[in-house]
Amino acid sequence: MTAKVHPHERIWRTVLVVPEGRVASYGQIADLAGLPGRARMVGKVLGLAPDELNVPWYRILRSDGRIAFPAGSESAERQKQRLQEEDVVVLRNRVKLAEFGWKPDLAELLMKLEF
DNA sequence: AATCTGACTCGAT
DNA sequence: CATCGAGCCAGAT
Numbered sequence: 459m460t461a462k463v464h465p466h467e468r469i470w471r472t473v474l475v476v477p478e479g480r481v482a483s484y485g486q487i488a489d490l491a492g493l494p495g496r497a498r499m500v501g502k503v504l505g506l507a508p509d510e511l512n513v514p515w516y517r518i519l520r521s522d523g524r525i526a527f528p529a530g531s532e533s534a535e536r537q538k539q540r541l542q543e544e545d546v547v548v549l550r551n552r553v554k555l556a557e558f559g560w561k562p563d564l565a566e567l568l569m570k571l572e573f
Numbered sequence: 574a575a576t577c578t579g580a581c582t583c584g585a586t
Numbered sequence: 587c588a589t590c591g592a593g594c595c596a597g598a599t
Contacts, residue, residue: 501580
């Protein structure tokens with residue numbers, strides 16, 4: 459099976475599983491990717507994802523639902539727009555996790571993430 | 574090897 | 587709620 463999967467790839471593949479219209483936190487992605495405690499690494503790595511991979515980086519937020527980029531920055535605005543395009547409500551640079559937070563289905567995960 | 578830096582997190586205030 | 591501080595961890599200096 460998949461023996462030697464890089465942290466980078468694991469992270470991208472995990473984020474790829476977050477469905478449209480839902481969001482997840484950096485820490486959550488790190489955990490699911492089998493990299494507990496490495497939330498910061500998730501952010502770093504998302505910026506390195508090849509465009510052709512179409513990783514939905516904008517669906518990843520801080521643990522409190524806020525957009526990680528400084529409010530008003532171009533990046534933050536881009537992210538807000540991408541989210542709104544899929545009907546995720548963003549108010550004051552924040553998304554209500556109770557409403558849009560992703561609850562991964564374990565069976566599906568095991569299927570899609572054969573690390 | 575020591576220090577700094579971040580698309581982070583969590584608990585206390 | 588909003589802020590703060592300390593903890594965290596891999597990479598870069």
